[in-house]
Amino acid sequence: MAVIHANRNHRRTLVEQMDAAEWSGDNGDMYEVTKSDEQWQAELDPLEYQVLRHAATERPGTGELLHEDRVGVYHCRACGAELFRSTTKFEAHCGWPSFYQPTESDAVELIEDRSLGMVRTEVRCRRCGSHLGHVFDDAPQTPTGDRYCMNSVSLSFEPAEPGSSAGGGSSAQDGSSAGGGAAAEAE
Numbered sequence: 001m002a003v004i005h006a007n008r009n010h011r012r013t014l015v016e017q018m019d020a021a022e023w024s025g026d027n028g029d030m031y032e033v034t035k036s037d038e039q040w041q042a043e044l045d046p047l048e049y050q051v052l053r054h055a056a057t058e059r060p061g062t063g064e065l066l067h068e069d070r071v072g073v074y075h076c077r078a079c080g081a082e083l084f085r086s087t088t089k090f091e092a093h094c095g096w097p098s099f100y101q102p103t104e105s106d107a108v109e110l111i112e113d114r115s116l117g118m119v120r121t122e123v124r125c126r127r128c129g130s131h132l133g134h135v136f137d138d139a140p141q142t143p144t145g146d147r148y149c150m151n152s153v154s155l156s157f158e159p160a161e162p163g164s165s166a167g168g169g170s171s172a173q174d175g176s177s178a179g180g181g182a183a184a185e186a187e
């Protein structure tokens with residue numbers, strides 16, 4: 001029916017406009033991957049759930065990826081999106097895995113965080129909105145000066161296969177990620 005068709009086109013135009021505009025603050029409905037709180041809780045283990053979905057922080061020095069130094073790619077543990085490459089990981093001696101730059105600047109979302117009596121910049125996965133950690137500009141020893149201070153449990157590491165170029169292009173380490181339905185269109 002023509003009316004419905006026109007309506008659909010109109011919606012698409014709206015979405016594109018919103019996408020082009022600056023994403024700000026709480027845009028819970030705009031993530032590419034959205035799941036109910038119950039779904040996230042069922043898919044993630046308790047610590048992952050508390051950190052990724054409720055912005056908790058793992059204890060410093062405890063993360064399994066803290067001392068990971070192999071070549072490879074770091075993905076969002078909630079949705080599988082690529083976030084960081086090992087080439088930007090550095091030893092910040094802060095107790096959490098640290099990177100100076102995401103793979104793509106729009107792989108993450110930066111949000112002002114005024115909790116705990118401080119003004120910090122929260123880092124979330126742009127694809128699913130999960131909490132990753134915070135970014136600080138206190139790393140002058142790096143090319144960007146930034147320290148993306150990430151919770152290890154927010155990330156999953158995929159080592160590069162011998163002979164391949166830093167894992168580029170390969171994806172979907174487990175088929176269970178991103179069951180959100182409307183995924184798969186980006187890029």
Ligand SMILES: [Zn+2]
Nearest residue numbers: 076079125128
């Ligand atoms: Zn994600």
